[in-house]
Amino acid sequence: MHELGRLEDLPQDYRDELTALNLVPLWPSLRAVLPPGVPTRKTAPTFWSYQSLRPLLMRAGELTPMEKAERRVLVLANPGHGLENMKASPAMYLGMQLLLPGEWAPSHRHTPNAVRMIVEGEGAYTTVDGERCPMSRGDLILTPTGLWHEHEHAGTEPVVWLDVLDLPVIYYAETSYAIEGKRQAVKPGHGDQAYARGGVLPTPLFQRDSERSSRNGYPMLRYPWADAKAALLAMATDRPELEAVQVTYVNPETGVDAQNNLGFYALMLRPGQTLRLPARSPSCVFHQIEGGADVAIDGNTFTLAEADTCCAPGYTAVTLTNRSASAPAFVFMADEAPFHRKLGVYENRG
Secondary structure (H helix, E strand, O other), rough: OOOOHHHHHOOOHHHHHHHHOOOOOOOOHHHHOOOOOOOOOOOOOOEOOHHHHHHHHHHHHHHHHHHHHHEEEEEEOHHHHHHOOOOOOOOOOOEEEEEEEEEEEEEEEOOOEEEEEEOOOOOOOEEOOOOEEEOOOEEEEEOOOOOOOEEEEOOOOEEEEEEEEOHHHHHHHOOOOOOEEOOOOOOOHHHHHHOOOOOOOOOOOOOOHHHHHHHHHHOOOEEHHHHHHHHHEEEHOOOOOOOOOOEEOOOOOOHHHHHHOOEEEEEEEEEOOOOEEEOOOOOOOOOEOOOEEEEEOEEEEEEEEEOOEEOOOOOOOOEEOOOOOOOOOOEEEEEOOHHHHHOOOOOOOO
């Protein structure tokens, strides 16, 4: 590939005329925006230790009351993007959020899609579009774009969860905003009970039309970890030849990804297993639910204990190793695959 002309090669008076008219010559920057073979990536392999960040999160609870925070969060920022940009990857935001006993994080709705992966504690719940979703370790709770949601804690110990949002891409599109609301009235019904069995869906025959489009197209808002773990264990037993024991969180009525732009998965590593994940275009986040794993990313190896989190850039193969020879390990993953598919740029390079 031949070398292109540089901006410095152009006369200063010509460059000044371009600037005055808000014009920029493409060729000096063409290789930067269209590099050969592999995209330019700012996402750096990054690790966040829960043991290290937890004391700082608890101190935030002492330093900042809920009325001064609205959402008490420490952002897991990727240094490759600049900490001030609050990105874990090009399309993913991560935050570790704390709710103390007796607190209420007020109702609001916003354009970014969000999920909550519960990290520790009992007795709290998130109310989404009127559905009360209890929070237990490993549960995944959706707060899709535009739906009212609030968090309340009736227990006795701190509750912490990992937020995963598509905030960076929504912000980049200049469509990110929030609206504050009032405390929601709780409605009857729980999607995780109505859609608790694969292949069996509620029949709409006797429902009114107004009842059929439940939750604005999101019929299931809480995905209990007990159910996901049971599915993984059953799959591992039933399919011993499977290399990757993994499930995808989906909309039970459509089978498509649970939310618009990000994909969510749970992976089980058999005792002592080493699993190589192929190099794909989307960045990926790994969060340890149970057990422990070593995660090798582009020359970096991170040792994940329970509640630890790390991320990998796109177009990078990742190797996961269960550190236990006697017990399975369980990992929650989030990636940008749905967004890449919508853009038509998704790749799996094997």
